[in-house]
Amino acid sequence: MKKGLKWLVCLVSVCSLLGLAGAYMVEKQPPPKSAHDQMEGTQHGHIEAPEEAEKRVNPIPFEAESVSRGEAHFSKNCVPCHGA
Numbered sequence: 001m002k003k004g005l006k007w008l009v010c011l012v013s014v015c016s017l018l019g020l021a022g023a024y025m026v027e028k029q030p031p032p033k034s035a036h037d038q039m040e041g042t043q044h045g046h047i048e049a050p051e052e053a054e055k056r057v058n059p060i061p062f063e064a065e066s067v068s069r070g071e072a073h074f075s076k077n078c079v080p081c082h083g084a
């Protein structure tokens, strides 16, 4: 066998072994979790608010009318993804 061909055969077998190992590892992984489960217990998605922002007070008074407007807004804009 020519030297070049030997190298080619070697390269092809190493590549296919790596491919098989990769496929095996992917198969062994647990099913993907929801975005919410993945964030639990981690800092992922957590944004630290600046101190002065922490002190801000909600300008919307908590009363029946504001709550019902918020409910209508949530039903219209958020429920499709976040659920009722």
Ligand code: HEC
Residues within 6 Å of the ligand: 035, 036, 045, 073, 074, 077, 078, 079, 080, 081, 082
């Ligand atoms: C198109 C789909 C979609 C709509 C519509 C939507 N959201 Fe979301 N929202 C998401 C997804 C997806 C995430 C998670 C993002 C991530 O994991 O980084 C999220 C994350 C959030 C979070 C952060 C939750 C957390 O635990 O950090 C809040 C708060 C939120 N949404 C509020 C709202 C509100 C309020 C509305 C309506 C005004 C709304 N969303 C509409 C898809 C949506």
